[in-house]
Amino acid sequence: MTCELVAIGASAGGVQALSHVLPMLAADYPRAIAIVVHVPPRRKNALVKLFSEKCRMRVKEAEDKEPLRPGTIYFAPPDYHLLVETDHTLALSTEEPVNHSRPAIDVLFETAADAFGPDVTGVIMTGANHDGASGLQAIAGRGGTALIQDPATAEMAAMPEAAAQACEGAQILTLDEIAAYLADMVEP
Amino acid sequence: MTGETVEELEIQLLLDALYRQYHYDFRHYARASIKRRLLQAQRHFGLDSISALQSAVLHDETMLPNLLNYLTVQVSEMFRDPSYYKSLREKVVPHLHTYPSLKVWVAGCSHGEELYSLAILFREEGLLDKTIFYATDINPAALKAAQAGIYPLDRIRQFTENHRLSGGHSSLSDYYSADYGRAVFDKSLRARTVFSDHSLVTDAAFAEMHLISCRNVLIYFDKELQERVIGLFAESLARRGFLGIGSKESLRFSSHADRFTEHAREDRIYRRKGR
Numbered sequence A: 001m002t003c004e005l006v007a008i009g010a011s012a013g014g015v016q017a018l019s020h021v022l023p024m025l026a027a028d029y030p031r032a033i034a035i036v037v038h039v040p041p042r043r044k045n046a047l048v049k050l051f052s053e054k055c056r057m058r059v060k061e062a063e064d065k066e067p068l069r070p071g072t073i074y075f076a077p078p079d080y081h082l083l084v085e086t087d088h089t090l091a092l093s094t095e096e097p098v099n100h101s102r103p104a105i106d107v108l109f110e111t112a113a114d115a116f117g118p119d120v121t122g123v124i125m126t127g128a129n130h131d132g133a134s135g136l137q138a139i140a141g142r143g144g145t146a147l148i149q150d151p152a153t154a155e156m157a158a159m160p161e162a163a164a165q166a167c168e169g170a171q172i173l174t175l176d177e178i179a180a181y182l183a184d185m186v187e188p
Numbered sequence B: 001m002t003g004e005t006v007e008e009l010e011i012q013l014l015l016d017a018l019y020r021q022y023h024y025d026f027r028h029y030a031r032a033s034i035k036r037r038l039l040q041a042q043r044h045f046g047l048d049s050i051s052a053l054q055s056a057v058l059h060d061e062t063m064l065p066n067l068l069n070y071l072t073v074q075v076s077e078m079f080r081d082p083s084y085y086k087s088l089r090e091k092v093v094p095h096l097h098t099y100p101s102l103k104v105w106v107a108g109c110s111h112g113e114e115l116y117s118l119a120i121l122f123r124e125e126g127l128l129d130k131t132i133f134y135a136t137d138i139n140p141a142a143l144k145a146a147q148a149g150i151y152p153l154d155r156i157r158q159f160t161e162n163h164r165l166s167g168g169h170s171s172l173s174d175y176y177s178a179d180y181g182r183a184v185f186d187k188s189l190r191a192r193t194v195f196s197d198h199s200l201v202t203d204a205a206f207a208e209m210h211l212i213s214c215r216n217v218l219i220y221f222d223k224e225l226q227e228r229v230i231g232l233f234a235e236s237l238a239r240r241g242f243l244g245i246g247s248k249e250s251l252r253f254s255s256h257a258d259r260f261t262e263h264a265r266e267d268r269i270y271r272r273k274g275r
């Protein structure tokens, strides 16, 4: 038995945006959450420690071949792409950067779309580049749900703007609305 | 799980065809990554589908080297993850000093970055002259580049920084000469290296090693294939020989795990048990 997936991409300003949303989700949140944040390659992963302290869900760094579990938040390790396999395990890779980034949001989103079809929700948050736009389109194209942080409320508007342009069917929401949406959509 | 798409079926058929026609076996590589790279290849060749790619490569053998460059990931760096090399220096080299001669296998050597890093480290530690290196890969173009040992000069700054962080006690510039924007590494570093085409998937053990370094190769294999390869490493190691793998790879879930002890846990260096 596997669970549904929420895939989130965030860049500049992302830590704050995530701090707004992730702590609102319950410890027994019934989905897995996989997250790519653009971070400098040679940094130890500070995100896991930071969000473990803030969140009720379990927070960890994604490991290669690890099965996705509900109630768990997985962060891509610095300098590795994070991918989702069709058997709902995670995979890491040192392939070339995509959109100048490793990890890249597009890589996570495109593979998540393949693996989960309608059972994935993609979320694009603040950022100063265009990563994630085509990945979000791929998610919507396979029947998944696409959410974008309202560029007007984002610290950096470029990334959500690019995503909104690429993915017309996406819903544009504030961070509060995103949190509510993620929390609500799993209620009975 | 969503059902198999036509594209996934096409990928499976292409991988079967590559194996049956050319004996390159990518059938048990991590699929999400293979798919991305095959789609890149399809775009590169200007083809409409993976089936068209399959047809093209079956009828035109000269496409194969180019396709291999897509199917294998050639991203590497000298002294990548400096702490791995630091651990080798501090925790493995002292043991290696106790042997009269050494065999070291760099499996999946790509363009040679890992091989030259180890050769330089072995020279610094006074081990190079008693060591035979085996550098293997399945990609002929990569092997050729490894044999040449030439890298663009603009990569050297990163290599130098990594080397310093690895505890190097000489200057990296002692080992190469700059030439028209390229760094040409000293050929004495590879004087005792055997380069060969060897697949971890389809080939067997070929010598008894004191150290195997195979970084960021297992990550591209599925669980089943990882099992085979870790077994192959266990068979290829001398008793109490060392195995180093990539920083996000692990023996933890392998059925062969109990044939090894963790020697430097954080840096993923394992040691074959004595018996």
Ligand SMILES: C[S@@+](CC[C@H](N)C(=O)[O-])C[C@H]1O[C@@H](n2cnc3c(N)ncnc32)[C@H](O)[C@@H]1O
Pocket (backbone or CB within 6 Å): A094, B072, B073, B074, B075, B076, B077, B080, B107, B108, B109, B110, B111, B113, B114, B136, B137, B138, B139, B142, B198, B199, B200, B201, B202, B214, B215, B216, B217, B246
């Ligand atoms: C990402 S590179 C790793 C380079 C280097 N070891 C490092 O960590 O920087 C992966 C290498 O494994 C090679 N490879 C892939 N499949 C292989 C196989 N079945 N047997 C041997 N080498 C393989 C690829 O051609 C490529 O050179």
